Amino acid sequence: MCAKNSFLTSLGVEIYASGHRRWPDEVKARVVADTLQPGATVNAVADHYGVQPNQVSAWRRLAKQGKLVLPAILAEEPVFASLVVCDTPPAVHSYDGRAADEGIRIIIGEVRLELAADTPAVRLAEIVRALGAAPC
Known part of the structure; x- marks a missing residue:
């Protein structure tokens, strides 16, 4: 198993023999949250997770519509x-x-x-x- 698949499996992504992946909502939310970090780009985050940028953009739309709940951001300093x-x-x-x-x-x-x-x-x-x- 390649390192990328091992990484995704550790996150809870199911990877089938056909190459198809099933992304749990929690992982999708984490990917979207990563795109919201200062200096992050959709392309860079998509590359990190091995997913197409348009798929990440679709997940961002779901989050915007309230259909995907993002994890709480724990700030290290007061907000x-x-x-x-x-x-x-x-x-x-x-x-x-x-x-x-x-x-x-x-x-x-x-x-x-x-x-x-x-x-x-x-x-x-x-x-x-x-x-x-x-x-x-």
Whole structure:
């Protein structure tokens, strides 16, 4: 057995006598995840796994459509989400038509938090961290 087949078999790819391969979804997801690494190209990843680049592109489309679940990426350093801070226009009104008090709004999907403008930065960081850790 050649080294490439040995490598693929160790990943769980079934290789038939005809040369046909059956790729488990977990392995497809790993291949797609490898294409998302900084500096990676579809061609280089395809060559590494011994598969045609168009097949890797097809797996990427499946992942984009949510039909192929990619493995979680464990970051070695903290990952930060972007935070946009903007001035509130002066004509903003509350839901009941009164002028809105100045404050801090945190909106994540369906969750909307409104905090006092003098909320300490440490408390804001705790809230944002807790929202990021909350299960969906």
